[in-house]
Amino acid sequence: MSVETPAGTEEERLVAEALAQLLDVDLNQLTTFTVLNTTEGWDSVNQMRVLVYLEREAGGPLDYERFMTAETLGDLAGLVADAAGGELS
Amino acid sequence: MSVDTTARAAGSPAPASPGTAAPANPVRRLREMARAGLPEDPAPVRELLRQATDRQGAIDLEAAGGLLAAPARRERLAASGALTEQRVAVLGSSTLDSLTPLLTAVLVRDGMLPEIRQAGFNQWRLEILSGAPAFAGFAPRLTLCLLDDAAVFDEIGDPLDAEAVERRCAVFPAELAAWAGRARETLGGLIVLCTLPLSPLRRDRLVSYAARARLDAAWQRMNAEISALAEALPATVVLSHEALAQRAAGPVFGAGRMRHLAAHVYSPDYLLAVAEELSRLGRADLGRAAKCLVLDLDNTLWGGVLGDDGVGGLRLGGGYPGSAHRELQQLARDYQAQGVLLAVASKNDEDRAREAIATHPEMVLRPESFVAVHAHWDPKPGSVRRLAADLNLGVDAMVFVDDNKVERGLMRSELPQAATVELPADPADYATHLAARGDFLTLRLTEEDRDRTELYRARAARAELAGSATDLTAYLAALDSELTVEPAGPLNTGRIVQLFGKTNQFNLTGLRYGEQELGRRTADGGGAFFGARLTDTFGDNGLIAALCLAEEPDGAWAVENFVLSCRVFARGVEDALLALVLRAARAAGAPAVTGRFVPSPKNTRFAGFYAGQGFAQVGEAEPETGATAWRRPLTDPQTDPLPGVPGWIRVPDDKGAFHVR
Known part of the structure; x- marks a missing residue:
């Protein structure tokens, strides 16, 4: 995955969605x-x-x-994955 | 992979559990709309916010509000001119950051342009004491003070000292009242207070039931006194935390960690309930409360379909589900008693609908409860639009209730300005759901409502006088009634149309006229419309009668219809008005005055009206309708004196205001 690649895993997409929604930033960035x-x-x-x-x-x-x-979006995604035990609802 | 992900990120919902149908995500669509540039007309934004309210949670609405609060987007919303500005100041004793975006979302949804400012954290007291520097030049219309129990307990040394707690609870309402007074002087506008919920940990630290009950008693006394400030202080509204808690989708208090981390005392759900209440209040404050409730009949006001089941087969009253439909009727009746206008919009044959309304023994609402019954097969948005025009109301003053999703969808797309109520699936919850919306909330009774109340009071006073007067004529004379006739003009047309529309008892031919028809016929000489006003020692009864006169081919004057409000029955007003018509017709050289009587279930009491006025019946009654025609020739004034106006009614300008051309 390159730096330019939008968030990929399910948890990453979830975190990206949250940041886009709450921080009003461009999802594609x-x-x-x-x-x-x-x-x-x-x-x-x-x-x-x-x-x-x-x-x-x-x-x-x-x-x-x-x-x-957490320093990066990916760090947050890992955190979410652990909290959800791999079972996002 | 990147292409695929991007496409999904933009167009599909957040990861959902497999098997769930892709749920609509209105906030995401709003975000995309916001990033692309908001449309000129905010209607789609409002619709997305409405959908977000129905389908998503407080956190999503908060995000939506945050998007709209960005300065450039707010500018865009302001430039549309479609939203009415509402200015809100927020003060509190806990972190209320999320209230600003929540309030932004619900105010925009409800047609307002929010301008919201908050005082610093827990600055509610100091801010006002120091002359409100955070609100300099702001001039809020609403100032919310949302406190939590810390505002009371922070000044109690020992929370276990029951007497100290009682003393503090006893003085707190006065403290709050003084604060409210100062806030009003400094900021102006309406002060919005709220009773304080007691957080569980305050009570649950006490280990005896007796101590807990003692704390509850002191706390509830305090809240009762805070509620009473609404009456005691000018321009003050007091919200009930219990009512807010009931509306909130979740608990009152937020998660403990958020309280420790960021002094978030209240949950997002509770703050959303506060925002919703402020939006209702904001609407009421701007005079934009809804005024007319438009109700469907089949499976709404009653269970079953009239056309299929017949009047006898309708489910109304008795056990469920009839009891649920009756409960909705009772709610509508109580709304009506408080000044809300009721109307019917139903796909039914009009005669059958009216018959069912008039005759079903379990009907709480009756024909006279409604200002209009639109029962036909035309689309309902047309009915609502016409109703609004007839009643001289904006479409945004109309609330539409219908069990049928298709009708609701049509109304939403055709008349988005009207409030279409999304009914729950089960009729058992219809009344509770409608009442909880608060569409008709006003700060207090409006001038008009007060007048109406006044009117009823005056009526009661008249009835009392009737009891004390020794005979009817003396009573009527003591009323000192003055009757004035006025031709239809811009100021009274709405009321004349309404009077024709809603008068059922003294309504001689049942003909009803729309405002447009009235204007057209007045302009082309095809008819002349009049209202009559009655004042007496108890006050102005307002416009109480309406007449439509037309000219017959032979020059005779025809009374096309004549309606009289039941508020002035038995006072000779109808005799006086007809005498004035006869006098004016003779003065104009007309050979006769004619009238018709078309019987209806409600007007039979007046079948003998024309006969009693010296009119002779012309021909037989029409077999279909039972309608009768009447004529009074006007011959020589010397040999044929006309009936006079009753002696107890003064007519200040009796030159004969009536005319037919």
């Missing part, structure tokens, strides 16, 4: 390697909104420490 800290709108308020959104989609709580230290 988001990839596995998108760096959260340099993404426009990734502030403390929106972080919380993304967390709530992802927890709803995952159907359970996400590990907060890992969420706060």
Whole structure:
């Protein structure tokens, strides 16, 4: 997967959707390697909104420490995959 | 893979469990619309928001509102001119960040252009005490103060000290009242307070039932006093947290972690319920509450299909589902009693529909409950449009209730401005669902409603006077009635049309006229329309009668129809008006005045009206309708004196306002 490739796995698409929705960024610009800290709108308020959104989609709580230290979109996707136990609802 | 993913990301829903039919995702469509540039007309945006409300959750609506709040998009919405600005200030004791996008979404959905500003976190008190610097130059129409129980408990040293808690609960309402007064002076507009829910951990830390009950008692007394501020303070609305909680799709309080992390006390669902209530309030504040409820008949006002089942086969009253339809009728009746106009839009033969309404023993609503019954086979949007025109209302004042999805879809596409109620599948929930929408909510009774109430009060007073007067003539004289006749003009046409439309008892021929017909016939001399107004010692009864006069080929004046409001029955008004017609006809040189009486189930009481006025019947009654024709020749004034106006009615301008051309 190249840097230019839009997010690919199911969880990545889910996270991309959440970021596009809540941060109002272009879905097609988001990839596995998108760096959260340099993404426009990734502030403390929106972080919380993304967390709530992802927890709803995952159907359970996400590990907060890992969420706060996640650097890329792919990191968040991995977190969602673990929380959902591979069973996205 | 990238092409495939992109296509899916843009056009298909978020990953859904296999087997689920692709659910529509209105917020995603809204996002695509927003990124491509919002359309000039915000109607599609509003429709997507409506769909998002029905199908998605608070978090999605929050995202939708966030998209629309971006300055360029807000500009675009403002430029359309289709939304009415609503300015809201938000203060609170917890984090309410998400209330702004939620409120944005629901206000735009409901036709308003939001301008929302928030005070800083937990700044509700300080902000107002320091002269509201965060709202300088803002001038909100609504100022919401949404507090949580910390606002009370933060000043209690020991939460286990029941007396301290009671003391604090006892003084808090006065504190809030003082705050509200200052906020109103500083910001103006309407102050919106809310009672405070008690979070479980406050109560559950107490280990005795007695202590818990004592806390509950103090808390409920406090909330009761906060509710009472609505009455005690000017321009203040108090919302009930219990009502909000009932409407919310989820719990009142948010997840514990969000409270610890970000001081989010309330759940997104509860904040959405607050936003929804503020939108209703915003509409009421702008005078945009709906005014007319348009109801379908078959499987809505009653169970079953009249055309198939007949009147006797309808399910209404008794056990379920008849009880559910009756419950809806009772709700409509209570709306009507509070000034909401009711109408029917049904695909039925008109005669059968009217007969069922008039005769079914379990009907709560009766023919006189409705300002109009549109029972025919034409499309319903036409009925609603015509109704709005006849009643002099905007289409956006109409609320349409129909069990049939197809009819609802048609109404939504043809008349998106009207509110089409998405009914639940089971009639058992029809009434609850309709009532919860709050389409007709007003801040208080409008001037007009108050007048109506006044009218009923005056009527009651008249009845009382009737009891005390020794004889009827003395009573009528004591009323000091004054009757004025006015030709139809721009100011009274709506009411004249309405009077013809909704008068059923004293309605001599049953002919009803639309506003357009009235205008056309007045213009081309094909008829002349009049209203009559009655005032008395108790006040103005308003326009209480309407007449349509036309000229016969032989020059005689024909009373085409004559209706009189039942509010002024038994006061000789009908005699006075006909006497005035006769006088004017003679003065104009007409050879006679003619009239017709077409019997209906409601007007039989007045079958002898023309005979009682010295008219002679012409020919036999028509076999089909039972209609009779009447004529009073006008011969020599010397030998044929006309009946006079009853002595207890003054007619200030009795030169004969009536004419036929």
